[in-house]
Every structure is written in C-alpha cells, then in structure tokens.
Amino acid sequence: MILGSILNPINSSMLAVALVPIGRAFSVPPSQTAWLVSGLYLATAVGQPVIGRLVDIFGPRRLYLLGTALAGLAGLLGTLAPNLWVLVASRVLLGFGTSAAFPASMSLLRSESERTGRKNPSGVLAALSISNQVIAVVGPTLGGLLIGTGGWHLIFGINVPLSLMCLVLGALWLPRATPPGGTTRIDVLGMLWFAGSLTALMLFLMNPALAHWYLPVLALAAGAVFVRRELGIAEPFIDLRVLGGNVPLLATFVRQCLAYTTSYAFFYGFSQWLQEGRGLSASQAGLLLLPLSVTAIGVTALTGRRSEVRGKLVTGALFQCLGCAALLALRDDSPIWLLVVLSAVVGIPHGLIGLANQNALYAQADPARMGSSAGLLRTFMYVGALFAAAASAVFFRDGATSSGLHAMAWSLIGVAAVFLVLCAADRSLARVGTTPDDTAAASPKRAAP
Missing domain, CATH: 1.20.1250.20 (MFS general substrate transporter like domains)
Known part of the structure; x- marks a missing residue:
C-alpha cells in the first residue's frame, strides 16, 4: 500500500x-x-x-x-x-x-x-x-x-x-x-457528468480570467445535471442522499479544501518569494523548505498513532494562522534564521491536518463507499491546490515581491481563520478516535430508497 x-x-x-x-x-x-x-x-x-x-x-x-x-x-x-x-x-x-x-x-x-x-x-x-x-x-x-x-x-x-x-x-x-x-452496475453517465463538471471548474482555476467566463457556467450546468441524475437512480456513482445526510463527512471535505488552499499557497508563494523577493538561488530556497518537511514528518511520527482528531485539527489551524501572520513580517532583507524558524513552524500543521482528516474520513464514511469517499477527499485537496495556484497568479502578477506576499498573507489568514472556526465548532470530531466503536458510531446509515 x-x-x-x-x-x-x-x-x-x-x-x-x-x-x-x-x-x-x-x-x-x-x-x-x-x-x-x-x-x-x-x-x-x-x-x-x-x-x-x-x-x-x-x-x-x-x-x-x-x-x-x-x-x-x-x-x-x-x-x-x-x-x-x-x-x-x-x-x-x-x-x-x-x-x-x-x-x-x-x-x-x-x-x-x-x-x-x-x-x-x-x-x-x-x-x-x-x-x-x-x-x-x-x-x-x-x-x-x-x-x-x-x-x-x-x-x-x-x-x-x-x-x-x-x-x-x-x-x-x-x-x-x-x-x-x-x-x-456502474453509473457511467454519472461519472461522465461529474468528470465534465470538475474538469471545467479546474480548467478555469488553472487560468482564471474574464475571457474564460464560460468555464464556470459549464461547470455549474454539468453539476446540475449530475445532481439530478444521482438523485434519480437507484445505484448512483455518488449517493448524494447518504452524503447529504452525513454532515460530518461533508465538513471534512470542506476542511480538506481550506487546509490545502492555505498549505499549497504558502508552499508555492513562500518558495517563489525566497527566490524573487529575498534574492536566493533555487537550491538555497529548496534548503530553506527542508525544515518544513522535517517538522511535518516528526509531528506525524509523534502523533500518528493517536486516532483522536479534534485536538490535532484545532492545533494545526492555530499554527496555520500563526504561519500566515508571520509572512507579514518578512522583508527583502529578512535574516536567514527567521526564514528557517518560519519554515519549521509551518511544518507543524502539515504534519497534523492531513493525517487528522484521513482519520476523520475513516470514521465518518459509509463503509460500502469508503473507496469513493477517500477519492473525494483527495479531490478536495487538489481543488485547494488549484485555488492556491490561482491566488499566486493574482497576488504575484508583477512578480513574487514582498508586497505581493503580504497581500497574499492577509487572504490566507482569512482562509485559515475559517478553517479554525470549522474545526472548533464541529462537535462530532470529539467522538472520532475516542472509543473502540467510534468508527461504527460515526459511519452513516444508508438512506432508504
């Protein structure tokens, strides 16, 4: 595996x-x-x-x-x-x-x-x-x-x-x-409508521009046909009736998108700024991202065997807010030690959030649809990555300057704050990983036809 x-x-x-x-x-x-x-x-x-x-x-x-x-x-x-x-x-x-x-x-x-x-x-x-x-x-x-x-x-x-x-x-x-x-029985048409809607949306996110207004329109239209079909057949590709009643799982998908929007935007934005704003070489920028990865691996190793998720998500959200706020303090002549510390601190939410969302999904998803639910979790992650790419295109239109980085930081603070609120407000997370039977309790029952 x-x-x-x-x-x-x-x-x-x-x-x-x-x-x-x-x-x-x-x-x-x-x-x-x-x-x-x-x-x-x-x-x-x-x-x-x-x-x-x-x-x-x-x-x-x-x-x-x-x-x-x-x-x-x-x-x-x-x-x-x-x-x-x-x-x-x-x-x-x-x-x-x-x-x-x-x-x-x-x-x-x-x-x-x-x-x-x-x-x-x-x-x-x-x-x-x-x-x-x-x-x-x-x-x-x-x-x-x-x-x-x-x-x-x-x-x-x-x-x-x-x-x-x-x-x-x-x-x-x-x-x-x-x-x-x-x-x-495979819902091939449902898969095609889903693929068409998501493809149109992601093509727009790859290159957001007014001239491409038709792409989100196509995404909404294909999405509407997809929803109508899935609600009208007995064995749909994605059972929206069950999924719609599983609010904790939907919240996990939303958290995944928000968390990775912030993570990818920081990762790409910070690395570009290191080269263009701070004036470092590509190899030096890569070395300064190593503390992030090392910290993330260490945090995952230390906390990975604990299946409780709420504390990990709230802590990760707090550190995301802290890391994004710290971007506001960066200047063209910021000392290397500050960049190393910031990289290491941002590694903490990287090590906490992804694994916590995996554990949450494992407990919340319908066992009969674990594969498609796990796939959707990854889909929301990549949608977040494309939101982050769009943010880089907007804020770094004139290059990865310090002023562009600061403007991006304010938007990322907002996204991280919404993520924090969702983690703190979701009471269902407190039950995940706390008892031996939590997976059975958290899994939704299949809706009656």
Whole structure:
C-alpha cells in the first residue's frame, strides 16, 4: 500500500526540477510545460473518486493492480515521448493510474479492520502519511540525480520498475475478496457528468480570467445535471442522499479544501518569494523548505498513532494562522534564521491536518463507499491546490515581491481563520478516535430508497 501510494507524490515532486530541461528539449515556453503539472492534477482530481467507486464495487485488489499497471505504461510512454503533448498525455494517464492506490488502501484498511476487529488502524494511516511526506522531500533530489545521470526521460522511466514492484507485491499479498453484496452496475453517465463538471471548474482555476467566463457556467450546468441524475437512480456513482445526510463527512471535505488552499499557497508563494523577493538561488530556497518537511514528518511520527482528531485539527489551524501572520513580517532583507524558524513552524500543521482528516474520513464514511469517499477527499485537496495556484497568479502578477506576499498573507489568514472556526465548532470530531466503536458510531446509515 505504501509503495502504491507514493507513485503520485514522487511524480509530482520529481517534475519540479525537470520542467526547464523538458522545455529546452522541446523548445517550448514555461506556459506550455506547465501543462505537465496541471495535467496530472486534473486527472488525479477527477480519477480519485471515479476509481474509488470502482474499488467499492470490484474490491481494492483489482483496481490497485490495474492502476499500477496503467502507471507503468504511462511511464513507458513518457520515456519514449517524441513531443511535449505526448508527454502531457502520459502525465494524464499517470494521474489516472496513480489514483487507484489511496482509495484501494482506505477500502482495504476498512475491510481488514472489520475482519480482525481492530477498529482504528492509526499506525498504518500514519505510515502512509509519513511515506508521502518523505517522498515529497526526496523527490526533487531524486529527480535531479536521475536527470544528471541520464536526462529527464528517466523521471518517467522510473515508473516502470516501481509499477512492476507494486504488481508483484499486490499480486502476492493483497486479499482477493470482493466487497460483500457488491453490485456490478456502474453509473457511467454519472461519472461522465461529474468528470465534465470538475474538469471545467479546474480548467478555469488553472487560468482564471474574464475571457474564460464560460468555464464556470459549464461547470455549474454539468453539476446540475449530475445532481439530478444521482438523485434519480437507484445505484448512483455518488449517493448524494447518504452524503447529504452525513454532515460530518461533508465538513471534512470542506476542511480538506481550506487546509490545502492555505498549505499549497504558502508552499508555492513562500518558495517563489525566497527566490524573487529575498534574492536566493533555487537550491538555497529548496534548503530553506527542508525544515518544513522535517517538522511535518516528526509531528506525524509523534502523533500518528493517536486516532483522536479534534485536538490535532484545532492545533494545526492555530499554527496555520500563526504561519500566515508571520509572512507579514518578512522583508527583502529578512535574516536567514527567521526564514528557517518560519519554515519549521509551518511544518507543524502539515504534519497534523492531513493525517487528522484521513482519520476523520475513516470514521465518518459509509463503509460500502469508503473507496469513493477517500477519492473525494483527495479531490478536495487538489481543488485547494488549484485555488492556491490561482491566488499566486493574482497576488504575484508583477512578480513574487514582498508586497505581493503580504497581500497574499492577509487572504490566507482569512482562509485559515475559517478553517479554525470549522474545526472548533464541529462537535462530532470529539467522538472520532475516542472509543473502540467510534468508527461504527460515526459511519452513516444508508438512506432508504
């Protein structure tokens, strides 16, 4: 499960150091190589809940093996790509392939906990979270080594041996059982309307402009058709009747979006300011982000085995507010020690919030739809990432200056404050992880047809 779950973050982080050499190889500007990033995010945001629903129907083993095989094929296509747009297509294929591991893992954990009677697999969830954080740290370094050894093709080619390892381990060890009482009927039209609505929204967020007004209109129209269809059929892709009655789970999705809007905006905004506003090199900026990752990994390791979530979320929200407020104190000549301290402090909410939301989802989601619910959690994370990218485009229109950073900080303080209020006000969080039967109590009952 860990090996499969790192395929997405390792491909996201390695590409950060490959965009320039890829642009040079194909003689294309940064505006075009940016589609290598956006294509993966878009495919993953759409693919996670779709593949998650297929996990609910057919079981985690089949989708895990199919997804990792698809990731290997995408890596091979990227290695042999003759032009940029074939490379973009390989990234889209890679996004869909790597979308299977997380929903499959969450579904497998739920089924195994029911089989063994162990209700809170907080240690496994912590291991999954830590492995993703570690890969995010070493990904750029690994990408640089691969590019230096054999060119940018190797950051795509590495997916082939990783996928083969996933296939061998998955075939040997993953349980063959399918979900009890599972249906083989798939709401294909519902998936297509969902994908169309989300794609239109995310395309607008990638490049928000008045000239693209039609994209949010298309997103709303497709979303309305999607809702009408899901409420009118017996076996929908996303059971909006159950989901609509599960307010705690909806709140978790909203918290995920808010938290990662702040996290990604800080991560990208701070790193850009370090280079353009503070005048550091790319390697120096990367080193100054290491304390953030180290702190996040340490906090996750220390708190990961505790399944209670409310205290983690409130504490993480407070530190998010503190970190965003500290951005207001930064100047073009801010001392290095201050930047190191700020980076380390912001790592605390990184280590608390993501894992807490995972634990909350595990307790709140309908067990029969754990895969699609886990996929939706990742979708809301990527929507937050695109909100953050839009914020960078707005506030850094004239470059990543200190004044632009301060303007962004005020907006992030507002988002973090809303996140804090939602965490403090949600009384249902106090029950998550506090008793042996909390998962059963927190899971919603299926609505009557």
